[in-house]
Amino acid sequence: MEELVKAVSEMMEDEAIDLTKKLLDQGEPPVKVLDAYKDALVVIGKRFEEGVYFVPELIMAGEMMKTASELMKPYMTKGSGPAPEANKKGKFLLGTVEGDIHDIGKDMVGMLLDINGFEVKDLGVDVPAQKFLDEYKAFQPDIVGMSGLLTLAYDSMKKVVDGLKEMGARDKVKVIIGGGQVDEHACKFVGADAWATDAVSGVKCSLQWIGN
Amino acid sequence: MGDAAQLLAEREKRFNDAVALNKPDRVPIITMWDFFPARFKGLSVKSVMYDHQLMSDTWAECFDHFQPDMGENPYAMRGFAKVLETLDTVQLKWAGHGLDDYSSYQFVENELMKADEYDHFLFDPSDFMIRRYWPRANKALAALEGLPPINQIIPYYWGLYSGVFLLSPEMEASRAAMIETAKASAELLKWAGAFGKRMAEMGLPAPSGGYAQVPFDTLGDVFRGTKGIMMDMFRRPDKVMAACEKLLPIMIDSAVASAKRTGVMRVFIPLHKGLDGFMSDQQFHKFYWPHMKELLNALIREGITPWVLVEGACNTRLEAFRDVPPGKVLYHFEATDIFRAKEMMKDRCCIRGNVPATLLSVGAPEDVKAYCKKLIDVCGEGGGYIMDASTTLSDAKVENVQAMYDFTKEYGVYK
Numbered sequence: 001m002e003e004l005v006k007a008v009s010e011m012m013e014d015e016a017i018d019l020t021k022k023l024l025d026q027g028e029p030p031v032k033v034l035d036a037y038k039d040a041l042v043v044i045g046k047r048f049e050e051g052v053y054f055v056p057e058l059i060m061a062g063e064m065m066k067t068a069s070e071l072m073k074p075y076m077t078k079g080s081g082p083a084p085e086a087n088k089k090g091k092f093l094l095g096t097v098e099g100d101i102h103d104i105g106k107d108m109v110g111m112l113l114d115i116n117g118f119e120v121k122d123l124g125v126d127v128p129a130q131k132f133l134d135e136y137k138a139f140q141p142d143i144v145g146m147s148g149l150l151t152l153a154y155d156s157m158k159k160v161v162d163g164l165k166e167m168g169a170r171d172k173v174k175v176i177i178g179g180g181q182v183d184e185h186a187c188k189f190v191g192a193d194a195w196a197t198d199a200v201s202g203v204k205c206s207l208q209w210i211g212n
Numbered sequence: 213m214g215d216a217a218q219l220l221a222e223r224e225k226r227f228n229d230a231v232a233l234n235k236p237d238r239v240p241i242i243t244m245w246d247f248f249p250a251r252f253k254g255l256s257v258k259s260v261m262y263d264h265q266l267m268s269d270t271w272a273e274c275f276d277h278f279q280p281d282m283g284e285n286p287y288a289m290r291g292f293a294k295v296l297e298t299l300d301t302v303q304l305k306w307a308g309h310g311l312d313d314y315s316s317y318q319f320v321e322n323e324l325m326k327a328d329e330y331d332h333f334l335f336d337p338s339d340f341m342i343r344r345y346w347p348r349a350n351k352a353l354a355a356l357e358g359l360p361p362i363n364q365i366i367p368y369y370w371g372l373y374s375g376v377f378l379l380s381p382e383m384e385a386s387r388a389a390m391i392e393t394a395k396a397s398a399e400l401l402k403w404a405g406a407f408g409k410r411m412a413e414m415g416l417p418a419p420s421g422g423y424a425q426v427p428f429d430t431l432g433d434v435f436r437g438t439k440g441i442m443m444d445m446f447r448r449p450d451k452v453m454a455a456c457e458k459l460l461p462i463m464i465d466s467a468v469a470s471a472k473r474t475g476v477m478r479v480f481i482p483l484h485k486g487l488d489g490f491m492s493d494q495q496f497h498k499f500y501w502p503h504m505k506e507l508l509n510a511l512i513r514e515g516i517t518p519w520v521l522v523e524g525a526c527n528t529r530l531e532a533f534r535d536v537p538p539g540k541v542l543y544h545f546e547a548t549d550i551f552r553a554k555e556m557m558k559d560r561c562c563i564r565g566n567v568p569a570t571l572l573s574v575g576a577p578e579d580v581k582a583y584c585k586k587l588i589d590v591c592g593e594g595g596g597y598i599m600d601a602s603t604t605l606s607d608a609k610v611e612n613v614q615a616m617y618d619f620t621k622e623y624g625v626y627k
Binding site: 011013052053054055056059060063099100101104150151152154155180181182183185186188189198 | 305311312315316318320438439442443445446447489490491492495524547568569570571573574575603606607
């Protein structure tokens, strides 16, 4: 298992896949293997914060996770899968706002939230404000996360926050905005609680909100 | 006319002085307009994208109002709706075509070159582009995917089979689309030429006469996609390097040809995928900077001023960016710490920017003025600085743009 953690965190993709196959073949429970990936993600996240790893490593990590999940599928039996939704730490409603179709940042956030124990509902890209609000009612998230790379995204983000206010829900939910161009001006304009220009800091902030 | 010629010369000199690290008469102010002129006139983006005359009048009126030190020719990158529509391109969404009538267009990233197609690209990029890239990027050219290899058409008897394909029923629609695209392109260029003249008559120099990219950006933006190229750095680094080397002379040759054709010896180079956070220092010095440096030097050797738009933040790349001949390169910063950049670049490169787009779209005129004051005080010191927003004026408020122009022209005068 230590070898697997090392292979994943060192970006040795081929070795990671071989080791995963080997461990599963030897009868190792998929949950245990998944835990090794989670441990590796912790190492990768830490290196990202330290400025040793960057976006490419996060993307590679996401890809390795995806491959591993595929490899694990045939071994999954009842009760051996990941924790059921009830055990999740918190609910996160995620999406790229209306008018914007950028998805890479949002997808990284989704992957990191998921591995950090959040139940994530990803609404995709170019999501109208009304859709966010409808899904808010249905899903009752702890946090709403809106992504957008373009400056036009701020108006769309603001619409969602205004909608939450009208519903009387604004003080029941935390709102974070993310994207390459967001900053304090945008955060204030939108009426969000926090802003993040990278996936790791956004996830860290979300973890703090739910008391982790 | 005499006034326009004089104004043109004054503005060229103001810009050239700044680039050469000398002190102009005042801080030049130039902005990248995007579709701001349409909003300024209360028009939709869609209306100007499809109406060449309206675009010309709208842009001219906007420039006449703000009197920037350089104009901008909107046709090639803004007036192209007909061309895009005829090609049925998948790489952009634009007003009335996937986006609402008031939105600027957005680039849609696709993996148009698969990971296992590097060898085809490396063996013969033109053949790859015609038979794989074009048909995937443009639905109207889908039939080209069935074309036999272009490089097998040598003397006529070898080309017989390939030539006949052009007559095939499936090619008919693509052939017609190519002719229609050519006609729309000719029309677009006619208007671009006319607008170039119109700007000159208004005393407005053109900001660039050509476009180039760092090869890694082209490979990532249009062929492999961001995710694809980031993974390629780990999975097939040698292929990435080889493809970048293949693209480098194409970038240089097309930019030089375009600058010479237009007579505007400035080339616009936006940076996309070498930014802080997008790759490690080690990856930057392997996959990005060597080709970027060669591109800059090749353009400088041709007497061209590279105008590098440093998108996102590049604080960790400034040391590398300094490594160019002094007074020849213009770096335009978006979110990089421009004050630190001034410190590092003042003896080397002119810098430009960076009134934050967020400030211009959601701030107040007083905030804009305060930021401009700091820029002029710190970055403007001793010359070598051009006032601009951090990026295009897409969603900027008119009163904020006005404040930026008025304040710079008044406060930015060198004594």
